Amino acid sequence: MQYMVKVFTLISLIPFIILSLKGFGFLPVFGFFSDLGANPIETIIHATGKWGIRILIITLLITPIGYYTKHELCKRLPKPLGLVSLFYILNHFLSYALIDQGGDIKVIIVDIIETPYLIVGWAGFLCLLSVGLVSLKKLQTWFNKNRSTISGIVYTAAVLGVWHYYWQTKVIEVEPVLLSILMLLLTGWKFKTSKKKS
Amino acid sequence: MSIKKSNTIKSYEITSESIYLERRKLIKSMSIASTMIPWGMAWSQSPKEDSYISAYKKNSIYSTSEPKNSFEDITTYNNFYEFGMGKSDPYQNSGNFEPAPWNVKISGEANKTGVYNIDDLIDSNALEERIYRLRCVEAWSMVIPWIGIPLANIIEKLEPNSKAKYVAFETVYRPSEMPGQRKRILKWPYIEALTMAEAMNPLTLIAVGLYGQDLLNQSGAPMRLVVPWKYGFKSIKSINKIHFQESQPKTSWNMSASNEYGFYANVNPEVDHPRWSQSRERRIGNGFFGAKQPTLMFNGYQDEVAHLYQGMNLKKYF
Numbered sequence: 001m002q003y004m005v006k007v008f009t010l011i012s013l014i015p016f017i018i019l020s021l022k023g024f025g026f027l028p029v030f031g032f033f034s035d036l037g038a039n040p041i042e043t044i045i046h047a048t049g050k051w052g053i054r055i056l057i058i059t060l061l062i063t064p065i066g067y068y069t070k071h072e073l074c075k076r077l078p079k080p081l082g083l084v085s086l087f088y089i090l091n092h093f094l095s096y097a098l099i100d101q102g103g104d105i106k107v108i109i110v111d112i113i114e115t116p117y118l119i120v121g122w123a124g125f126l127c128l129l130s131v132g133l134v135s136l137k138k139l140q141t142w143f144n145k146n147r148s149t150i151s152g153i154v155y156t157a158a159v160l161g162v163w164h165y166y167w168q169t170k171v172i173e174v175e176p177v178l179l180s181i182l183m184l185l186l187t188g189w190k191f192k193t194s195k196k197k198s
Numbered sequence: 199m200s201i202k203k204s205n206t207i208k209s210y211e212i213t214s215e216s217i218y219l220e221r222r223k224l225i226k227s228m229s230i231a232s233t234m235i236p237w238g239m240a241w242s243q244s245p246k247e248d249s250y251i252s253a254y255k256k257n258s259i260y261s262t263s264e265p266k267n268s269f270e271d272i273t274t275y276n277n278f279y280e281f282g283m284g285k286s287d288p289y290q291n292s293g294n295f296e297p298a299p300w301n302v303k304i305s306g307e308a309n310k311t312g313v314y315n316i317d318d319l320i321d322s323n324a325l326e327e328r329i330y331r332l333r334c335v336e337a338w339s340m341v342i343p344w345i346g347i348p349l350a351n352i353i354e355k356l357e358p359n360s361k362a363k364y365v366a367f368e369t370v371y372r373p374s375e376m377p378g379q380r381k382r383i384l385k386w387p388y389i390e391a392l393t394m395a396e397a398m399n400p401l402t403l404i405a406v407g408l409y410g411q412d413l414l415n416q417s418g419a420p421m422r423l424v425v426p427w428k429y430g431f432k433s434i435k436s437i438n439k440i441h442f443q444e445s446q447p448k449t450s451w452n453m454s455a456s457n458e459y460g461f462y463a464n465v466n467p468e469v470d471h472p473r474w475s476q477s478r479e480r481r482i483g484n485g486f487f488g489a490k491q492p493t494l495m496f497n498g499y500q501d502e503v504a505h506l507y508q509g510m511n512l513k514k515y516f
Binding site: 037038039040041042099100101102110111114115116117167168170171173 | 267270271274275279283285286336338383384454455470472473474475477480482483486487489490
């Protein structure tokens with residue numbers, strides 16, 4: 001079982017590995033697809049952001065699947081996959097703050113004020129980061145006592161993340177719409193099952 | 199010079215039809231090869247033998263001396279939703295587009311309306327290189343060495359009448375060759391327009407090439423508009439209709455989201471897009487750690503165009 005958890009975690013890291021190989025120019029055989037394109041920082045920010053939210057939503061989908069299938073793997077996967085998602089979002093945030101904005105705090109603050117979808121993204125990032133921090137070993141007992149609070153924060157992070165993605169598209173695109181629908185279904189399911197318990 | 203109408207079919211056009219089909223097959227087989235070997239790209243991008251560009255004048259007073267973007271950057275990073283929404287989609291999906299032969303329909307408030315062959319509109323002796331900044335509404339920019347002629351040169355031949363206050367342009371509608379047009383991303387065909395004063399400004403260009411060769415399909419072959427002081431979406435590609443009219447035309451992005459994309463769409467660092475800042479831009483090709491640079495009023499062309507908007511509230515008429 002632990003072996004399968006490792007396999008899935010590794011799979012979720014493949015986009016990051018490919019991105020890194022492209023960044024360092026290790027994929028010369030694929031011609032045009034061998035590098036990060038004309039706007040490399042945009043490629044990195046978009047790819048890490050997209051994979052972060054995709055993996056986060058997959059992580060949230062595992063719980064209902066486990067609820068109905070009772071599969072052992074569904075209990076063990078959410079935490080490592082959630083951390084992988086945080087890893088992508090952390091990269092997404094750091095490449096925006098340190099490279100795109102040059103690490104200038106004043107510039108970043110002005111950019112956030114001028115760019116409404118960034119506020120939403122920031123809020124989501126902070127939610128996810130706080131959950132990531134409490135999942136560290138020392139805070140395990142607190143984590144176990146407050147499971148419902150934790151999952152509430154993760155849901156909030158996911159909703160904000162999808163909103164952040166949707167808000168910056170110039171026209172209606174398929175993926176953010178699809179992710180929004182998934183989040184709506186997930187939230188609905190969450191409310192339904194949590195009502196049953198109480 | 200006189201204008202010949204294109205309904206007089208020239209003999210070389212008839213014979214070339216069969217050659218086109220053969221050439222299309224050849225290009226297709228080449229593009230398959232190019233996906234396997236990287237240097238195949240160089241073949242499929244080699245200029246055609248019947249180029250629109252024979253000679254052109256360099257050193258225009260309107261050209262910038264800033265470093266030019268590479269041919270690769272200019273032709274692989276594009277917004278051309280007719281070929282898809284990704285930046286590399288136009289490069290990857292435009293192989294089936296056939297930019298020749300090309301006719302343009304002229305209509306509306308002008309004396310010389312009708313259907314013209316591109317060769318009748320583009321005076322090949324007047325071609326010149328113009329190295330312009332291009333600022334996208336998405337806050338990135340490039341420097342591109344266009345080959346073209348002033349739009350004014352074409353408009354003068356068409357003799358618009360006194361009712362012509364605006365000139366509208368349409369991109370060709372060919373869903374079979376333009377996969378993006380099979381989806382309702384925008385209302386097709388794409389439409390853009392200028393006031394007559396903007397259209398007659400010496401900066402406004404109809405480009406047929408860049409870097410000394412014909413425009414590639416992803417760059418808007420065979421002819422496109424270049425309006426360097428406006429956001430890139432105003433510079434409509436693959437034009438096959440030009441219409442002169444009295445009322446302000448409805449333009450594609452303005453119809454899609456009128457609060458975000460105005461009719462004028464002048465580059466203006468003081469008027470932000472409702473969802474993001476326009477005060478700075480990323481110059482493509484400045485490297486991974488390259489800093490953003492401040493965006494200039496009218497994209498740095500205020501000396502040439504500021505008089506067009508004298509006394510106008512640019513926050514209202516964005």
